[in-house]
Amino acid sequence: MLHMKKIFFCILNLLALFTLSQCNADHNSAYTNKTQGNYSDEMSAESSISYGIQESKSTSASTLPADKKIIRTGSISLESDDLAKSKNQTVQLVILKKGYIESEDAHAGDNYNSISLTIRVPATDFEDFVALLEKGEEKIVSKSIQANDVTAQYVDVESRLKTKRIYLARYQQLALSAKSIKDLLEIEEQIRTIQEEIDSYESTFKVLNNQVSYSTLNVTFSNQQEGISSAPSFRMQLKQAFADSWDVLTGFLFGIIRFWPVFALAILLVFVIRKMRKRSIFRRSKRSTEQ
Numbered sequence: 001m002l003h004m005k006k007i008f009f010c011i012l013n014l015l016a017l018f019t020l021s022q023c024n025a026d027h028n029s030a031y032t033n034k035t036q037g038n039y040s041d042e043m044s045a046e047s048s049i050s051y052g053i054q055e056s057k058s059t060s061a062s063t064l065p066a067d068k069k070i071i072r073t074g075s076i077s078l079e080s081d082d083l084a085k086s087k088n089q090t091v092q093l094v095i096l097k098k099g100y101i102e103s104e105d106a107h108a109g110d111n112y113n114s115i116s117l118t119i120r121v122p123a124t125d126f127e128d129f130v131a132l133l134e135k136g137e138e139k140i141v142s143k144s145i146q147a148n149d150v151t152a153q154y155v156d157v158e159s160r161l162k163t164k165r166i167y168l169a170r171y172q173q174l175a176l177s178a179k180s181i182k183d184l185l186e187i188e189e190q191i192r193t194i195q196e197e198i199d200s201y202e203s204t205f206k207v208l209n210n211q212v213s214y215s216t217l218n219v220t221f222s223n224q225q226e227g228i229s230s231a232p233s234f235r236m237q238l239k240q241a242f243a244d245s246w247d248v249l250t251g252f253l254f255g256i257i258r259f260w261p262v263f264a265l266a267i268l269l270v271f272v273i274r275k276m277r278k279r280s281i282f283r284r285s286k287r288s289t290e291q
Contacts, residue, residue: 069154069208072126072215074145078138080221083115086138090117090219093132097125099214114222126215138221154208161201168194 080086094101099121107114121129134140171191178184256263 068149069151069212070123071148071150071208071211072123072146073148073217074130074143074215075218075220076130076133076143077141077220077222078133078136079141080138080223083113083221083223086136086221087115087117089136090119090133090221093129094119094121097121097129099125099129102216112222112224114220116218116220119217119219120214121217123213123215126217130217133219141222150208150212154205154212157201157205157208161198161205164194164198164201168198 078086091101099119101117102120103118105116107116119129130145134143168191171187171194175184175187175191178187
């Protein structure tokens with residue numbers, strides 16, 4: 001009987017230990033799953049945040065231009081002994097750099113001659129072109145170079161142009177599905193307005209591209225000559241004297257013709273005065289004779 005009781009208590013102890021071990025195992029498993037789940041959630045969140053940052057960086061990088069948009073302009077004044085030679089050499093340099101001459105202006109004075117050229121050369125060759133001019137035989141009188149950064153304006157115009165084109169495509173799709181004449185007219189008016197804005201932006205964009213791609217340089221060649229003074233010959237003096245006398249004579253004749261009424265009135269007055277004076281003298285002499 002005692003032996004049976006011991007066996008019974010041993011079995012109860014084993015059942016208790018087994019139950020306790022199962023509870024601990026379930027608790028540890030739940031804790032492990034919970035921890036792994038939290039870690040997975042954290043990893044997923046970190047991945048999402050990391051991806052968002054990368055996407056943001058990629059988006060912001062795509063809006064920036066690959067390089068800056070610079071408009072380079074300048075002017076250089078050179079003193080030359082032979083203007084024609086200097087001009088021809090400059091034209092050859094322009095051809096070498098695949099540029100072109102936009103305008104040309106020449107001025108000739110008594111002691112000063114000049115030739116001005118407005119030259120457009122590719123922006124990549126602008127500095128080389130200026131350096132070649134400076135290495136020439138001409139003397140540099142003045143030089144001025146400017147660089148204007150228009151990157152922000154370039155990006156803004158490009159962005160607005162893309163946006164307007166998207167709007168235009170949408171309105172064109174709406175025009176195909178318009179349900180009434182009124183709706184169609186309103187959509188066409190919007191299309192017309194957007195198209196005008198696109199034309200304006202395209203024109204601005206084209207000008208910016210041209211100014212960025214081709215730099216402008218105003219080149220002026222000049223030479224200054226001393227005035228030569230020499231006394232005129234006797235023949236030239238005699239010829240000039242006859243010319244002056246003829247001018248005086250013609251001026252006098254034209255003056256008489258211009259004022260002939262005045263001369264005629266003066267002659268008439270003289271004639272009348274003399275006539276009256278003769279009559280007065282005749283009357284006096286007649287009175288003295290009668291006395």
